[in-house]
Amino acid sequence: MESARAAGLAAAPDAPPARAEAPAAEVREVVREVVHEVEVVREVPVAGPGTVVVDKPLRSGQQVYARGADLVVMAVVSFGAEVIADGNIHVYAPLRGRAIAGARGNTEARIFSTCLEPQLVSIAGIYRTTETELPDNVRGKPAQVRLDGEKLLFEPLA
Structure with a gap:
């Protein structure tokens, strides 16, 4: 401190001694953990690397492939356009082109559309x-379109 005063720097007073505070009341916390075992009835497939989302109209000759993922299309899929996914395909607009779901053999894949008018x-593979x-x-x-054995089922969405 002496050297700081000699250099003309402001001196800060020493901190007052800490006061002893009264000890806090003792707190007791009771923790009770209940563990329930859950039986797994069936396995649910884990989502892949994500979902591919397309928000632009697909015109004739255009193709989109969602490798290892589901595909969501937010605009029209025109006649001659092609949407392909290893998982499910969702089209929230008219589907007039080709839709290929489960491209790598996923028989649980489905195709959903708000206006189903597909070319294929x-x-x-069915x-x-x-x-x-x-x-x-x-x-x-x-x-929606889904597979039942080796037959495609077309079902209205209520």
Whole structure:
């Protein structure tokens, strides 16, 4: 401190001695842990590396592939465009092009659309083209496509 005063620097007074405070009341905490065992009924597939989201319209000749992931398309998939995913495909607009879900053999994959009018749908290699008309309860309406054995099922979304 002496050298600081000699150099003309401001001197800070020494800190007052600490006061002894009264000891805090003793606190007791009771912790009780209950562990329940849970039986796993079935395994749920773990999500892959993520989801690919496309927010622009897909025109004829364009192709999007979600390798190892689900695909979500927020705009129209035009006739001649192609959407491919190793997982599920969700199209929140008219689906008029080709949709190929479960491209690497995932038989649990599904195709969802708010307006189902596809040129072709395929799940795990099982496909259907527009040469065979879609049922009236799903054509141009919100619907899903899933695999039942080796048959594609077209179901309306309620």
